[in-house]
Amino acid sequence: MTHTDHAQLAAQRTLARINEIIVVVITVAALVGVLVGGESGRVIDAIVIVVLCVVPWLRVVWLVARWRRIGDMRFVAVGVTLLTLTVVGVALTTLVK
């Protein structure tokens, strides 16, 4: 199993377009939050923070789903381990500190 994952680059280009839209939305929302100010601005800025926390992990979920679809089970296992470790790590850090 050492052949190039040809389909991944094509899929990544679709993901790149989605990512561009997300970046534009985050930029506009952050700008609106700064310009509006007050409580409404704070709510918009808080939503931006939540989006920033979630979006990077959606990419990992997308990767694991893709690898599973093409049968690259070794890296599916690595991806699932990473997702599990992260959940356990956040829970432990939150509980211990």
Added chain:
Amino acid sequence: MVELGHNLVLVALAALTSGVGALGGIGGAVLLVPLLVVTGTPVTEASPLGLVSVISASLAAASGHLRDGTVNHRAGVLSETAATSGAIAGALLVGIFSERMLTWSIAVVIVAAALMSGRRKGVRWHPDASLRESDVGEHVGSINGAYGFNGNVIPYRAKNVPFGVGLMGIAGFVTGLAGVGGGFIKTPITSEVMHLPVKVAAATSTFTIGLTASVALAVTAFRGSIDVNAAALVVLGAIAGGSIGSRIQNKVSPPVVRRALSFILIAVAVALVARS
């Protein structure tokens, strides 16, 4: 007027540090946080802003890296798994070493990584005329692959993978103990130990540091210790800086990226020691 000036300085610092960080795939927080502290921001407020800058710059750089196939997701997920395991262990054992000793240890490792990157001449991987643009990408079941640069396709094969992954775990442990992000160590390990091309290493590290920072930011947000208005300003600066930094990195040759990375790493070591 004073607040407007402060806001503009915040945006400019985020743009500058994120641009530099995206160039070497190390994230800008390790430069931004000391600069914010110097300009009067308490460290408890500056640290979350650093995390916001890393994620924003990572997202801004991602589209280019995804489109041209420089990021190696398999290498990223593998190294992040090792680093996360180490970081959890480190975070749970915080306090067993003095902060000063940890900071100086990390600074020495960074300087060593800078020397390794900077001293090496030429390039390890050369274009293969038999390969086409369709060969750019990752290999199924391994962290080998090929990337495109200046119309050529350059294949690469990872080496010392178990050793490199082990080092990622140790790096995660030490950075978890010290409470700093490990982006500045990931690119040198990926490039100099695992022998992935420096442009691939930087793009891959830019992806993984976004993951690490988003977890740390979620934990910080859960405790409610983020100034969301300042964070929005950092987002604006970091997205601009991350986009520019990744575009520059995409255009310059691998030896230039390596030398730039060496200079940035030396600056990071100085910033870490100064911060301590």
